Amino acid sequence: MTFEESTRLESVPPSGIRKFFELAEEYDDIISLGVGEPDFAPPWSARDAAITSLERGRTSYTANRGMRELRERIAARTAGRCDLFYDPDSEVLVTTGVSEAVDLAYRAFLDPGDAVAIAQPCYVSYVPGARLAGAGVIDVPTREADDFKLTREVLEASGAAEAELLVICYPNNPTGATMTRAELEPVAEFAREHDLLVLSDEVYADLTYEGEHASIAALPGMRERTVVCNGFSKAYAMTGLRLGYAMAPPEAIEAMNRIHQYTMLSAPTTAQHAAVDALDNCDPDVAEMREEYDRRRKFLLSRFGDMGIECFRAAGAFYAFPECPWDDGEAFAEALLEAERVAVVPGNVFGAGGDGHLRVSYATSLPQLKRAMNRLESFLE
Amino acid sequence: MSSRDAVLEALRENARYSTEDIARMTDLDAEAVEAAIADLEEEGVIRGYRAVVDYSKVDPEPVRASVELNVTLDRETGYDDIADRLARFPEVQGLRLVSGDFDFAMEVRGDSMSEVSRFISEKVAPVPEITQTVTHYIMESYKESGVEFGDGHDDDRLSISP
Numbered sequence: 001m002t003f004e005e006s007t008r009l010e011s012v013p014p015s016g017i018r019k020f021f022e023l024a025e026e027y028d029d030i031i032s033l034g035v036g037e038p039d040f041a042p043p044w045s046a047r048d049a050a051i052t053s054l055e056r057g058r059t060s061y062t063a064n065r066g067m068r069e070l071r072e073r074i075a076a077r078t079a080g081r082c083d084l085f086y087d088p089d090s091e092v093l094v095t096t097g098v099s100e101a102v103d104l105a106y107r108a109f110l111d112p113g114d115a116v117a118i119a120q121p122c123y124v125s126y127v128p129g130a131r132l133a134g135a136g137v138i139d140v141p142t143r144e145a146d147d148f149k150l151t152r153e154v155l156e157a158s159g160a161a162e163a164e165l166l167v168i169c170y171p172n173n174p175t176g177a178t179m180t181r182a183e184l185e186p187v188a189e190f191a192r193e194h195d196l197l198v199l200s201d202e203v204y205a206d207l208t209y210e211g212e213h214a215s216i217a218a219l220p221g222m223r224e225r226t227v228v229c230n231g232f233s234k235a236y237a238m239t240g241l242r243l244g245y246a247m248a249p250p251e252a253i254e255a256m257n258r259i260h261q262y263t264m265l266s267a268p269t270t271a272q273h274a275a276v277d278a279l280d281n282c283d284p285d286v287a288e289m290r291e292e293y294d295r296r297r298k299f300l301l302s303r304f305g306d307m308g309i310e311c312f313r314a315a316g317a318f319y320a321f322p323e324c325p326w327d328d329g330e331a332f333a334e335a336l337l338e339a340e341r342v343a344v345v346p347g348n349v350f351g352a353g354g355d356g357h358l359r360v361s362y363a364t365s366l367p368q369l370k371r372a373m374n375r376l377e378s379f380l381e
Numbered sequence: 382m383s384s385r386d387a388v389l390e391a392l393r394e395n396a397r398y399s400t401e402d403i404a405r406m407t408d409l410d411a412e413a414v415e416a417a418i419a420d421l422e423e424e425g426v427i428r429g430y431r432a433v434v435d436y437s438k439v440d441p442e443p444v445r446a447s448v449e450l451n452v453t454l455d456r457e458t459g460y461d462d463i464a465d466r467l468a469r470f471p472e473v474q475g476l477r478l479v480s481g482d483f484d485f486a487m488e489v490r491g492d493s494m495s496e497v498s499r500f501i502s503e504k505v506a507p508v509p510e511i512t513q514t515v516t517h518y519i520m521e522s523y524k525e526s527g528v529e530f531g532d533g534h535d536d537d538r539l540s541i542s543p
Contacts (some may be wrong), residue, residue: 021541034541124543157469173543295391295406302405343541366395370402 012128016349023334024343031364031372034343036173038237038318039363042274043285046236048213050270059269064261065253066094066245067272073279074245078230081205082215084223090250093257094267094275098203098244099125101229102167104256105199105246106133110164113330117160118167119150121174121350121357123201126167138163143355147312148177148321148353152186161194171204171316174350174359176297178316182215185341189221198226203244206235206286209294209310210315217247224249232271233319234276235286241271290301293318296362296369303373307380318363321347324356325380333358384409388417389426396430432527442519444494445474448501450485451513460484462509474498483515494518 008319024030040046052242053059065071070089086092094169095101102125110116112134118126119140130137139160142148160166168187170179179187198216199205205213215228231244244267246256300320304311311322326332336342347357362369382390385526387407391398400418404411415512421427436442446487460478467487468476475488498516506514523530 015543017541017543021539024540032540035538037538038540039536039538089507291390298408299402299406302408345541366398366402366406 008132008134011131012049014095015124015128017124017345018338020333020343020345023173023337027337027341029374030341030343031368031373032271032343032362033125033362033364033369034345035361035363037239037363038234038289039365040237040289040328042236042238042241043278043282045281045285046238046274050241050274053270053273058273062094062230062266062269064257064266065092066267067269067276070094070244070272070276070279073276074230075278078228078247081213082218084215084218084228084247086247087200087250089337091247091253093246093253093260094272095231095244095260096264096267097233097242097299098201098231099129100260100264100267101227101231101244101246102126102201103133103258104259105165105227105229105252106130107134107259108255112284114164115162116165116167117163117196117353118157118159119169120352121148121172121347121354122167122169123173125348126169126201130167130375135164139352140166141174141351142177143313143353144323144357148172148175149179149183150187152190155187160196162189163194163196165197165199166191167199167201168350169201169203171208172319173204173317174319174345174347174354175321175357176314176317176319177312177321178208178211178314179214180211181219184214184219184228188216188222191216191225192221192363196225198222199229200226201229203229203231204234204317205230206373207290207298207318208316209290210313213316227252230276234279234284235289236275238271238274238278240266241274242321243271243275293362296364296366299366299369300360300362300373301379307373307377318361320360320362321354321357322360324358327356329356329358336376336379340379342372342375342379384413385417385420388414389421392418392427392430399524405421407500433528435525436522437475441492445491446489446497446501446519447515447517448487448489448505449483449513449515450487450505450511451504452484452510453512454510457512463508466508467505470500470504472504483513484515 002139034243071092074092075086075088106129110133115136116130117140127137140160143151217223217228227248228248229246231239274354304322308321311320315318324332333344333346345359347354391403400411400414404414472489474490476487479486489497501516
């Protein structure tokens with residue numbers, strides 16, 4: 001009797017970010033610009049709602065799809081932001097983080113042998129998730145020359161037309177890239193022409209600093225082929241509460257819910273109570289956090305400019321994705337960590353197109369960012 | 382947000398940010414930041430820059446009290462006249478006209494409880510328009526000027542995460 005890994009699992013290597021985590025853990029005095037979650041605590045009002053729900057003993061399972069009052073608020077919020085209307089009863093599914101929503105979409109709509117086109121660099125779970133679902137992956141590397149926006153040209157060049165499903169994420173982790181409605185148009189056109197489903201992870205939507213967030217699902221002919229994913233982790237700083245949601249036409253949500261009801265039953269109840277309050281009362285907190293991130297973003301980009309580090313003007317999420325001063329991003333990140341105790345993540349761990357770049361997170365206070373930039377400057381000298 | 386508001390926001394958060402850093406975080410040039418600060422000071426929007434001190438860590442720890450004052454007005458004397466008279470005392474750290482059961486909320490600081498008590502009984506209470514004083518000595522401070530005095534929000538995030 002042995003725990004022999006399944007063939008599917010063997011196709012998934014350990015996360016590349018893990019190695020840097022272990023390296024960084026060896027030091028206790030580092031400034032980490034390698035963190036993929038907010039440095040803020042969730043708004044107090046939302047935490048208080050979670051505590052109150054616990055005090056009242058509201059800890060039973062919820063409906064598979066999530067509490068109705070939460071789904072109503074999610075639909076209303078989406079309507080207000082993107083001019084996209086979803087029925088709370090049949091078109092919204094509350095999940096355990098966006099990660100679960102992505103996994104559900106993969107398993108609900110992909111067969112072994114199907115291909116998923118994934119715009120990269122991207123969040124580290126999209127590629128392994130597709131492999132675990134038995135699908136093949138078509139890398140679609142975005143380019144710095146396009147400010148890491150997805151273009152029709154790279155979709156065509158990468159063979160994405162063969163895929164069943166296209167996965168995009170804007171504002172993007174790790175690049176901080178955003179896409180306007182006009183820039184999404186050619187992507188939508190490509191998806192319609194080649195009859196692709198689209199999974200759009202918009203978890204950073206509220207952290208857009210220049211212009212308005214646009215959802216690809218709001219473009220003509222796209223709502224019926226798109227699963228929009230969003231969640232509370234980033235804008236509301238609720239990462240550990242594990243709460244996300246998917247919005248899609250009824251047949252898609254029905255399919256995803258069929259997996260969800262067996263594997264998850266329902267998303268964490270306490271987190272759902274916090275989320276209802278977050279949508280009701282915490283917009284001012286989100287605005288405050290967004291302003292703070294924006295100041296850090298501008299500060300960081302300005303310092304990069306002065307140091308001669310090339311960096312496109314990232315306008316969303318809380319990441320900048322500068323060019324690495326050395327050819328070898330991993331070697332640079334290791335040397336910077338060792339010499340100056342500043343942690344950044346080499347871009348190659350986020351997939352195709354990330355090589356030669358660094359992900360620099362500004363989910364860190366301004367004084368810490370300033371210290372880190374001073375250290376980086378002395379390292380370069 | 383206007384550039385003026387952005388500069389004010391940065392200074393309200395930390396008055397020790399350098400002009401250069403404020404310029405970076407607001408996308409302005411240093412001259413524009415200097416000019417905005419000069420305007421804000423000139424117009425009296427910014428009245429001063431003070432450290433936020435946790436007095437429990439100062440030796441010797443000063444004594445502070447929050448004092449409720451009730452006053453009576455007449456034809457010659459308004460709230461401003463009384464406030465003007467009280468605000469001149471260096472012991473008075475803060476003075477506000479408030480709504481509710483009393484008229485002025487006054488914050489007083491001194492070296493000892495007896496000093497503060499003497500100040501109230503000898504300087505404040507005798508002011509003819511003041512009809513009543515209620516003194517609350519401050520026992521513990523948890524938050525001052527928006528700064529929490531707890532251990533803070535410990536950063537227990539993983540040092541590197543996706």
